[in-house]
Amino acid sequence: xxxxxxxxxxxxxxxxxxGSCPMSGACTLACCPECGYTTVDINSSRSAGxxxxxxxxxxxxxxVGATLDGATIxxxxxxxxxxxxxxxxxxxxxxxxxxxxxxxxxxxxxxxxTVVGVDETEIALEADLAKLVFVAAKP
Amino acid sequence: xTGEMPRQAGFVALVGxxxxxxxxxxxxxxGHRVIAANYPGTTVEIVRATxxxxxxTFIDSxxxxxxxxxxxxxxATVRVLLDEELVGVLQVGDAKxxxxxxxxxxxLAEMGVPLTLALNMADEAHDRGLPPDSDGLSRLLGLPVVAxxxxxxxxxxxxxxxxxxxxxxxxxxxxPEPIEVAIRELAKLLPPASVRERSLALLFLAGDPVVExxxxxxxxxxxxxxxxxxxxxxAEALGTPLSSAILEARFEVVDSLVGHTTQASAGSRPIxxxxxxxxxxxxLWGLPxxxxxxxxxxxxxxxxxxxxxxxxxEGTLFGRYINPWVISAVGRVSAWDWLQxxxxxxxxxxTMGMTYALALILPIxxxxxxxxxxxxxxxxxxxxxxxxxxxxxxxxxxxTAVVPMVLGLGCVTMATMTTRILSSKRDxxxxxxxxxxxxxxxxxxxxxxxxxxxxxxxxxxxxxxxxIGVLVVVGWLAARLVPGDRSVFVTELPPMRRxxxxxxxxxxxxxxxxxxxxxxPLFLIGSxxxxxxxxxxxxxxxxxxxxxxxxxWLKLPAEAATAFMMGFFRRDFGATGLFLIAGDGxxxxxxxxxxxxxxxxxxxxxxxxxxxxxxxxxxxxxxxTALVFPLAIFIGGLLGRVLEFIGxxx
Ligand SMILES: Nc1nc2c(ncn2[C@@H]2O[C@H](COP(=O)(O)OP(=O)(O)OP(=O)(O)O)[C@@H](O)[C@H]2O)c(=O)[nH]1
Numbered sequence: 001x002x003x004x005x006x007x008x009x010x011x012x013x014x015x016x017x018x019g020s021c022p023m024s025g026a027c028t029l030a031c032c033p034e035c036g037y038t039t040v041d042i043n044s045s046r047s048a049g050x051x052x053x054x055x056x057x058x059x060x061x062x063x064v065g066a067t068l069d070g071a072t073i074x075x076x077x078x079x080x081x082x083x084x085x086x087x088x089x090x091x092x093x094x095x096x097x098x099x100x101x102x103x104x105x106x107x108x109x110x111x112x113x114t115v116v117g118v119d120e121t122e123i124a125l126e127a128d129l130a131k132l133v134f135v136a137a138k139p
Numbered sequence: 140x141t142g143e144m145p146r147q148a149g150f151v152a153l154v155g156x157x158x159x160x161x162x163x164x165x166x167x168x169x170g171h172r173v174i175a176a177n178y179p180g181t182t183v184e185i186v187r188a189t190x191x192x193x194x195x196t197f198i199d200s201x202x203x204x205x206x207x208x209x210x211x212x213x214x215a216t217v218r219v220l221l222d223e224e225l226v227g228v229l230q231v232g233d234a235k236x237x238x239x240x241x242x243x244x245x246x247l248a249e250m251g252v253p254l255t256l257a258l259n260m261a262d263e264a265h266d267r268g269l270p271p272d273s274d275g276l277s278r279l280l281g282l283p284v285v286a287x288x289x290x291x292x293x294x295x296x297x298x299x300x301x302x303x304x305x306x307x308x309x310x311x312x313x314x315p316e317p318i319e320v321a322i323r324e325l326a327k328l329l330p331p332a333s334v335r336e337r338s339l340a341l342l343f344l345a346g347d348p349v350v351e352x353x354x355x356x357x358x359x360x361x362x363x364x365x366x367x368x369x370x371x372x373x374a375e376a377l378g379t380p381l382s383s384a385i386l387e388a389r390f391e392v393v394d395s396l397v398g399h400t401t402q403a404s405a406g407s408r409p410i411x412x413x414x415x416x417x418x419x420x421x422x423l424w425g426l427p428x429x430x431x432x433x434x435x436x437x438x439x440x441x442x443x444x445x446x447x448x449x450x451x452x453e454g455t456l457f458g459r460y461i462n463p464w465v466i467s468a469v470g471r472v473s474a475w476d477w478l479q480x481x482x483x484x485x486x487x488x489x490t491m492g493m494t495y496a497l498a499l500i501l502p503i504x505x506x507x508x509x510x511x512x513x514x515x516x517x518x519x520x521x522x523x524x525x526x527x528x529x530x531x532x533x534x535x536x537x538x539t540a541v542v543p544m545v546l547g548l549g550c551v552t553m554a555t556m557t558t559r560i561l562s563s564k565r566d567x568x569x570x571x572x573x574x575x576x577x578x579x580x581x582x583x584x585x586x587x588x589x590x591x592x593x594x595x596x597x598x599x600x601x602x603x604x605x606x607i608g609v610l611v612v613v614g615w616l617a618a619r620l621v622p623g624d625r626s627v628f629v630t631e632l633p634p635m636r637r638x639x640x641x642x643x644x645x646x647x648x649x650x651x652x653x654x655x656x657x658x659x660p661l662f663l664i665g666s667x668x669x670x671x672x673x674x675x676x677x678x679x680x681x682x683x684x685x686x687x688x689x690x691x692w693l694k695l696p697a698e699a700a701t702a703f704m705m706g707f708f709r710r711d712f713g714a715t716g717l718f719l720i721a722g723d724g725x726x727x728x729x730x731x732x733x734x735x736x737x738x739x740x741x742x743x744x745x746x747x748x749x750x751x752x753x754x755x756x757x758x759x760x761x762x763x764t765a766l767v768f769p770l771a772i773f774i775g776g777l778l779g780r781v782l783e784f785i786g787x788x789x
Contacts, residue, residue, distance in 0.1 A: 120236050124630050128627050
């Protein structure tokens with residue numbers, strides 16, 4: 001898991017700052033080995049896991065950097081690439097539609113879903129997918 | 140090459156992206172009507188017909204975006220290419236989206252079947268300042284290329300001439316070395332197919348499910364294992380998914396091709412229609428526009444169709460002229476009471492079956508299909524999917540599900556067939572369940588409006604509220620219980636078009652014809668069955684069995700049991716029975732609401748169950764039926780108690 005404060009990646013089973021704590025056996029919290037910040041280990045806490053599933057985070061899995069779902073409406077952006085979190089199937093589907101690294105698309109709207117203009121068609125895609133598409137300023 | 144001998148007649152498959160006008164072109168070539176529509180995935184059955192002027196048999200295939208195939212209808216297209224002995228393939232492409240079209244051309248060219256390319260929607264390409272460069276492309280590809288505007292029948296004759304001399308394309312894609320090595324090895328291993336070894340190998344490497352199955356069926360375990368090994372070696376050597384690397388190489392070729400056409404240098408110009416089209420999916424303007432569309436539909440189908448037309452047909456034409464004449468004619472011809480009863484009695488074949496089918500259902504269904512046809516061909520449906528995506532998201536589905544759901548308001552059986560456009564098995568199952576449970580078809584809607592509309596607006600709202608509520612709750616629960624992930628919403632929005640009248644009318648006629656053929660026989664069988672059951676006193680016995688449920692749980696009069704029995708056949712049939720009972724003054728407003736709600740939640744009709752069995756297997760059909768009937772009756776009884784408790788009366 002990754003610490004929410006300093007970004008250090010660590011294994012909550014092994015290298016934690018709180019390993020010597022007498023209650024660590026049944027504890028589902030993990031403290032970052034670098035900065036000591038406490039994070040909930042969703043995989044071992046049932047109640048936190050349930051809550052996380054009921055109210056999925058909107059930013060989880062969101063790659064850092066500019067993504068298509070945040071691109072300015074009315075503008076044009078260049079597709080820079082796809083996040084690793086996107087399935088190969090989706091990636092190829094988007095590419096077959098023309099949403100392809102190196103090409104420019106027109107951003108038309110984001111709500112209720114993102115709509116982009118590619119060549120002479122419009123493609124509608126959900127934010128879940130749009131957030132996995134990296135974009136850059138038009139070259 | 141005009142002096143060449145014309146080739147022999149045979150099968151020619153039409154292949155192309157979804158919604159590029161394949162069905163329209165197919166009709167122009169063969170004169171045979173397929174239901175075409177302006178949303179991706181209208182062609183869900185493979186249709187064949189002989190050419191009007193060419194002796195070939197044309198095969199219309201469902202749209203395919205690219206290989207490997209992803210949805211069931213794309214897979215049907217791959218099967219056509221693998222299993223049919225084709226003398227040629229006619230690729231139908233979108234003239235204004237050349238890149239995409241050529242991506243498919245490259246793949247079809249690899250298959251080694253003689254190919255002809257039709258650049259359809261040439262009118263739209265011209266409008267946008269992108270006139271298709273068919274001569275240039277023809278030279279680049281080494282294929283006959285013809286620009287067509289299928290809706291107006293333009294370019295059909297040159298296309299027919301071109302189809303007489305299809306060619307093997309001269310383009311060839313070079314793939315990265317590990318893939319080329321794998322292709323060579325696989326070529327020695329894979330069984331011969333109607334497409335070239337190279338193309339079969341590429342489909343196999345890209346992981347096309349149909350090809351995988353095809354190969355598995357023809358190879359022993361050892362060879363299959365070897366083939367899979369070759370594939371993994373190549374994937375490892377490349378470090379990227381093979382399908383992506385293959386796509387990459389194809390795009391390179393396509394880009395260079397596009398760069399050599401004159402179309403590439405023309406800048407596209409925006410057109411006014413795009414403004415309206417943008418408003419339809421606008422977060423703010425989209426909703427009022429939707430309301431207008433819905434109101435228009437309600438007015439046309441509900442007020443004009445179910446009110447004016449039905450009133451005139453049922454009351455005047457049948458009620459005053461035809462039926463009295465038929466009744467007296469039967470009386471004169473037949474001396475037997477039972478025959479009179481069978482033909483013109485209470486459950487009579489004519490007085491109930493035919494009158495109901497022709498005077499009540501026909502106008503409603505016809506107006507609905509006409510309105511739906513307009514929606515389809517205008518390109519509004521995919522935009523509706525955008526607007527409703529959120530609602531379907533709550534039910535673990537995505538906006539695409541709105542198309543079968545709306546069509547279900549016309550005919551659930553037909554809608555069950557269209558669930559093939561959905562990309563996952565799970566989505567199809569969920570939509571079929573919802574369709575069977577709570578989407579009232581137009582026949583049903585007509586009866587419900589007739590009966591509840593007569594009581595009060597609140598009665599209608601209670602009915603609608605309960606049905607929608609049940610749909611959402613069951614959808615929500617089912618989405619969590621049925622394993623698998625929700626599929627993410629991605630769709631193409633075809634341009635909004637002014638729906639052309641002729642195709643819409645023809646399509647309506649074709650659908651009504653389909654409907655009549657499906658419905659009327661069922662109706663007559665139902666009437667006869669009821670008649671016989673009634674004669675041999677079995678009906679009384681069956682009703683006796685159902686009575687405790689109807690009387691004690693639903694708190695309806697015993698007569699209603701007959702109606703529910705009929706409802707097993709078709710729920711609108713049952714609803715009509717209830718309508719008649721209500722006409723005799725046997726039902727209180729509360730009972731009317733309860734009985735209508737219960738029967739609406741019934742499985743639509745025998746035909747729809749058969750369609751589920753055909754599409755998804757007998758097990759699914761049985762499971763859906765076993766779930767829906769008890770649930771319907773349970774909800775009905777519950778609603779009755781709640782309404783009684785709050786003291787609702789009208
Ligand atoms: N402007 C224009 N519209 C066309 C043309 N050809 C077809 N259409 C329209 O495009 C829409 C789609 O046509 P279809 O024939 O259903 O397309 P398809 O390729 O069979 O579609 P699927 O079977 O769904 O893959 C319809 O609304 C047609 O009226 C054309 O040449 N110009």
